[in-house]
Amino acid sequence: MARLTLNLLRRANAINPQLVPLLKATRSLQLAIAELRWIKQELPRSQWTDAIRKRAQLVPLQYILGSQPFGSLDILCSPGVLIPRWETEEWCMKLVDVLRSAAVSDISVLDACTGSGCIPLLLKKELPALQVLAVDLSDKALHLALENMRRANVTIDVQKVDVLNYNAVPEQRFTLVTSNPPYIPASDFDKPLLLNGVDASVRLHEPRMALVGHLEFYRALARDIVPACHSEGVVLELGYEDQYLETIANLPLNWSHGRYFDLAGNLRCAIAWKNGSSMECLGRLVNENQSHP
Numbered sequence: 001m002a003r004l005t006l007n008l009l010r011r012a013n014a015i016n017p018q019l020v021p022l023l024k025a026t027r028s029l030q031l032a033i034a035e036l037r038w039i040k041q042e043l044p045r046s047q048w049t050d051a052i053r054k055r056a057q058l059v060p061l062q063y064i065l066g067s068q069p070f071g072s073l074d075i076l077c078s079p080g081v082l083i084p085r086w087e088t089e090e091w092c093m094k095l096v097d098v099l100r101s102a103a104v105s106d107i108s109v110l111d112a113c114t115g116s117g118c119i120p121l122l123l124k125k126e127l128p129a130l131q132v133l134a135v136d137l138s139d140k141a142l143h144l145a146l147e148n149m150r151r152a153n154v155t156i157d158v159q160k161v162d163v164l165n166y167n168a169v170p171e172q173r174f175t176l177v178t179s180n181p182p183y184i185p186a187s188d189f190d191k192p193l194l195l196n197g198v199d200a201s202v203r204l205h206e207p208r209m210a211l212v213g214h215l216e217f218y219r220a221l222a223r224d225i226v227p228a229c230h231s232e233g234v235v236l237e238l239g240y241e242d243q244y245l246e247t248i249a250n251l252p253l254n255w256s257h258g259r260y261f262d263l264a265g266n267l268r269c270a271i272a273w274k275n276g277s278s279m280e281c282l283g284r285l286v287n288e289n290q291s292h293p
Helices: 006-015 019-026 029-042 045-056 061-065 086-102 118-126 139-152 200-205 215-228 241-249 278-285
Strands: 067-070 073-076 108-112 131-136 157-160 176-179 233-237 255-261 267-274
Touching (some): 006 029, 029 045, 029 061, 073 118, 073 139, 086 267, 108 118, 118 139, 131 139, 176 215, 215 233, 215 241, 233 241, 233 278, 241 255, 255 278
Parallel strands (some): 108 131, 108 176, 131 157, 176 233
Antiparallel strands (some): 067 073, 233 267, 255 267
């Protein structure tokens, strides 16, 4: 993270004094200018001062503005629910393209740890024929997912389910399982960003429940939920190689798998599919043999 120098603060003040407190959060003059523009574009003038004050206290901009673009949707954001990230949006849009081009019919999707509902709602918005169930354990997340469903003008099923207890998963067949589960180990969550930890804004203001977790989620999804739901494909967001290895180690034997890397070159998803099934199309998402920045 860039250091705040007197010269940088003077430059910001010369442009607009309102940029100075924003620098505490952005550490970048360019980002501070962009955030000030968004605040003024999306909030009434009467809220600008309070918004800048909150941002200086590291409150995420999405909570202040109240939403975050996600594909063709504008997802409502509120404290207590994880903010959608561009990395998730990226693979979700590519998944839409793969499913659309494969022209597979009768696809049902289970999205586990759904949070704001951004993944299942975008899938349903872009592919209306999908049957979608979104599950989460957080009441705040479920409430927001329902709000976002109404905002997106689509209909999906939303239920309270603990994915670590597969007996609680509805006894239905789901062709595809998607999830962005908690994947930051507690030891990393408590570290500063410079030590491969988490940004202070995330630690202070986003829900630990949606962020902190590790191998147990990938084990449960691959070993328990996939067989119980007779699934033929999975797309699981992750952040560590051992989470990918845990996923493939617990999948049925007649499955193939591969890694998906995001635009920043980071390992981002475990992709897997049952051989000979309609979900073999997921292999098009695998890009581990391509060069990355």
